[in-house]
Amino acid sequence: MTFKHILYDWDGLNVSLFQAINHSSGEFLSLLAYVGSIAGDYRSMPLLLCVLLLLAHRRAQREDFLSAALLRLQARRFLVGFLIAWLSAGLLKVWLAFPRPLAVLGSSVQMIGSPHDLYSFPSGHAVYAALVAVVLWRLVTSIFRPALLVFIVWVGWSRIAAGAHFPADVIAGSLIGAMSGMLANRFVLPVLGDGNSTSIRRAFNRVLQQAKHLFSTGKLTRANTLLQDAHVLGQCLFWPHFLSHLWMLRIAYVRRDWREMRGQLLRLALVPVGNVMGWLPLGNTGNTNVSVFKSMPTPIRLKNIIEKQYDR
Incomplete structure (x- = not known):
């Protein structure tokens, strides 16, 4: 047989x-x-x-x-x-x-x-x-x-x-x-704040608009710091997560920082996988000076905002 x-x-x-x-x-x-x-x-x-x-x-x-x-x-x-x-x-x-x-x-x-x-x-x-x-x-x-x-x-x-x-x-x-x-x-893991997307998106949009204004005035370092804040706020949502990396890539291009550009391109490619699977290192700033997989303490300046959005 x-x-x-x-x-x-x-x-x-x-x-x-x-x-x-x-x-x-x-x-x-x-x-x-x-x-x-x-x-x-x-x-x-x-x-x-x-x-x-x-x-x-x-x-x-x-x-x-x-x-x-x-x-x-x-x-x-x-x-x-x-x-x-x-x-x-x-x-x-x-x-x-x-x-x-x-x-x-x-x-x-x-x-x-x-x-x-x-x-x-x-x-x-x-x-x-x-x-x-x-x-x-x-x-x-x-x-x-x-x-x-x-x-x-x-x-x-x-x-x-x-x-x-x-x-x-x-x-x-x-x-x-x-x-x-x-x-x-x-x-495929749960994502913190996944259901309260409207409130999270509003907080993200406020920070992103401030970063865009600083970018338009040439204050790239301060703009990049705000984009890191935007990344921490919005990484549980696909489009805000993607957008924060896209703007980081734009700043890296203006600075001609090729290492940062390569890192942001990699992160842009990983955004769909991270958001679909729920593999999101909370508190990660999104910059290439930290590992893409590393969770980080939430900055004090963002704790109140995040707690208000997630616990609402």
Whole structure:
């Protein structure tokens, strides 16, 4: 017996289960399978991500900052989990190139939707459904969590009933999606003040405007100090974080400080990773004279501002 025969074919049980599910689809079940395939389509990922961010924005407007922070956190985890799942599933599909049921069983397969011949393992729809369930698990109350489990089963069953995947493809896809979501939950960290973005942005904008005024009058050293303050204030938000480094780069260019320019370009490249993952060294000034990974004590002049914005 080969490794594939034991772990994938299950000594023929994989095909037998597929045929039992695929051939039992009546008119209603075919419709249910069609809808399940649409519901589990990973191409809907941008839509769900936008919904989470929109809900977070509305909660923040109502000053429900804890809920807004949790929604933003799970949105970031959803994005990272999707990237992990997409890469893992894609590599396995191309590497193994297992045939789809239609290529193995021919015309006996009852197809719903577009037929495919290759890349059966794992099921991308099952990967996505499990990832969605893991991400939403922390956002719903316990009464709705069984519905997330039903969603995983429904999408997985629909792919078999539609003739697109074998049961082994669905089970593997569900495991990959769940593990990707759990990895994202483990490594994507909460960000201090993430929910109270409006107040933080106002404080950041005030300091940035002062820095811009000093820059326009040629007081570059003082402007750079204020930009460091702006960095400390706004690093929990992507655009303020990015903008503070962009202005530091501009000052370095005016000074022809090539070392600082290289350092700021590196930091600009790391901003998306830091903000999405929540890997933000609090108190870091953003200048290249300190490590990009080093947390620093918050300057006394900013403590009152930060406490007021974060505790509001």
